[in-house]
Amino acid sequence: MAAAQLNTFQQAPHAMLPRPTHDERSRQEFAKGLRGYLQKAVLPGLTPLFASMKQSSTQGMAAMPDRNAIRRRMVHEPYFQSYAAANRTAQELLWLSVVDSLERELPRLEAEARRLEGKLGSLRLDPAMEVPRYVTALDIHCMPGGYASKADPQQLAAGALYDRGVYLYAMGYAGPYSDDKGRSVCNYLRRHFPEFRPRRILDLGCTIGASTLPYKELFPEAEVWGVDVAAPCVRYAHLRAVAMGYEAHFAQMNAERTGFPDGHFDLVVSHVLLHETSGRAMPRVFAECHRLLAPGGYMIHADLPPFDLMDPFTQFILDNETHYNNEPFWGAMREVDQVALAERVGFPKGTVRFDTAPMAIREAAARKAAGYDSAAAGAVADREFKGGEYAPGGGWEVLIGRKAGATAAGAATTNETTG
Numbered sequence: 078m079a080a081a082q083l084n085t086f087q088q089a090p091h092a093m094l095p096r097p098t099h100d101e102r103s104r105q106e107f108a109k110g111l112r113g114y115l116q117k118a119v120l121p122g123l124t125p126l127f128a129s130m131k132q133s134s135t136q137g138m139a140a141m142p143d144r145n146a147i148r149r150r151m152v153h154e155p156y157f158q159s160y161a162a163a164n165r166t167a168q169e170l171l172w173l174s175v176v177d178s179l180e181r182e183l184p185r186l187e188a189e190a191r192r193l194e195g196k197l198g199s200l201r202l203d204p205a206m207e208v209p210r211y212v213t214a215l216d217i218h219c220m221p222g223g224y225a226s227k228a229d230p231q232q233l234a235a236g237a238l239y240d241r242g243v244y245l246y247a248m249g250y251a252g253p254y255s256d257d258k259g260r261s262v263c264n265y266l267r268r269h270f271p272e273f274r275p276r277r278i279l280d281l282g283c284t285i286g287a288s289t290l291p292y293k294e295l296f297p298e299a300e301v302w303g304v305d306v307a308a309p310c311v312r313y314a315h316l317r318a319v320a321m322g323y324e325a326h327f328a329q330m331n332a333e334r335t336g337f338p339d340g341h342f343d344l345v346v347s348h349v350l351l352h353e354t355s356g357r358a359m360p361r362v363f364a365e366c367h368r369l370l371a372p373g374g375y376m377i378h379a380d381l382p383p384f385d386l387m388d389p390f391t392q393f394i395l396d397n398e399t400h401y402n403n404e405p406f407w408g409a410m411r412e413v414d415q416v417a418l419a420e421r422v423g424f425p426k427g428t429v430r431f432d433t434a435p436m437a438i439r440e441a442a443a444r445k446a447a448g449y450d451s452a453a454a455g456a457v458a459d460r461e462f463k464g465g466e467y468a469p470g471g472g473w474e475v476l477i478g479r480k481a482g483a484t485a486a487g488a489a490t491t492n493e494t495t496g
């Protein structure tokens with residue numbers, strides 16, 4: 078079984094990915110394994126603990142009506158304290174295990190960058206751009222230096238750190254190219270809007286472009302753009318795309334006001350961007366999506382589900398990210414009425430909706446796709462995702478809005494299928 082898991086969960090190499098030595102890889106595997114162990118073996122122990130807390134409380138659930146009340150009680154429990162502390166330590170260890178090999182690899186990556194720069198697609202940087210405080214004020218999910226680190230003169234290291242680190246963070250469940258979110262939304266589009274042929278596609282908050290590239294694969298004729306406020310991420314995204322043979326365009330831009338012309342895109346997407354913005358930024362991002370879309374174009378934001386779709390205990394587990402993983406907007410974002418927000422910026426009333434895009438990697442594993450041996454495929458396909466794991470419920474929650482008007486890209490509502 079161990080060998081099968083190794084086959085399933087190895088990251089696919091490309092020229093810009095830091096290459097760990099044997100010892101570095103083994104530290105990284107340990108950090109990934111520790112995280113997996115905490116999620117699979119320790120986190121589930123909170124469920125019976127919660128049950129016994131409810132039983133022993135004279136007022137039962139009434140004393141813990143919501144996730145904040147549950148937290149107020151839980152923080153006194155030694156089991157929870159141990160879990161939360163170990164989880165935080167594992168997260169910090171995970172990034173640090175990548176930093177060592179990245180520092181050693183930087184000269185090679187810089188040489189590769191000089192070789193690949195500008196070979197395919199394009200890159201626009203904006204040195205005058207002010208990166209929003211919600212990105213720079215703290216190291217989101219404990220990534221050392223954050224996305225837009227100033228201590229990155231080559232404007233490369235943060236992207237490379239994210240590429241390897243986020244693969245370990247997702248414990249392989251985002252696929253060998255960490256592109257599961259993009260692939261899942263692409264599968265969703267293929268099923269639900271089979272006639273849709275967007276001519277220009279924009280991915281907001283693209284980081285290293287992992288979710289951006291599946292759109293180029295699905296729509297090879299389209300002009301595909303990824304934008305992000307962090308220069309080291311978009312530069313790396315461009316180099317990574319070239320290394321992987323994709324013609325895509327990347328730019329350092331703020332999703333709140335990109336600078337693209339009105340109606341420029343048929344499809345505007347984001348993947349786990351919104352929970353890393355802020356209460357003020359989110360309405361601006363929605364308004365910008367509406368402005369950027371051509372009539373009939375689609376806005377799709379993929380993230381985790383809003384809190385009102387889950388029970389208070391699952392909310393409490395997910396909200397650990399807010400409290401212990403430097404994700405200050407994680408919980409608050411899940412309470413925003415996103416449908417109302419989308420309607421306020423101009424998407425037609427009654428048409429904006431949430432849906433679930435099943436995780437592409439689970440579907441691929443279930444089909445026993447090439448590269449998955451049957452034991453490993455079964456393990457992924459049958460795995461139950463729960464609160465606190467990567468994508469609870471085995472899917473990405475997608476918020477879908479369509480701009481009013483007829484589209485040239487061919488996605489009439491009548492072409493929607495439910496397959």
Ligand SMILES: C[S@@+](CC[C@H](N)C(=O)[O-])C[C@H]1O[C@@H](n2cnc3c(N)ncnc32)[C@H](O)[C@@H]1O
Binds near residue numbers: 212306
């Ligand atoms: C969790 S990462 C997104 C991951 C990526 N979309 C993927 O699927 O792999 C969030 C990214 O959003 C970027 N970001 C945050 N606020 C932004 C904004 N207002 N405009 C553009 N990018 C933003 C951050 O710099 C970071 O790279």
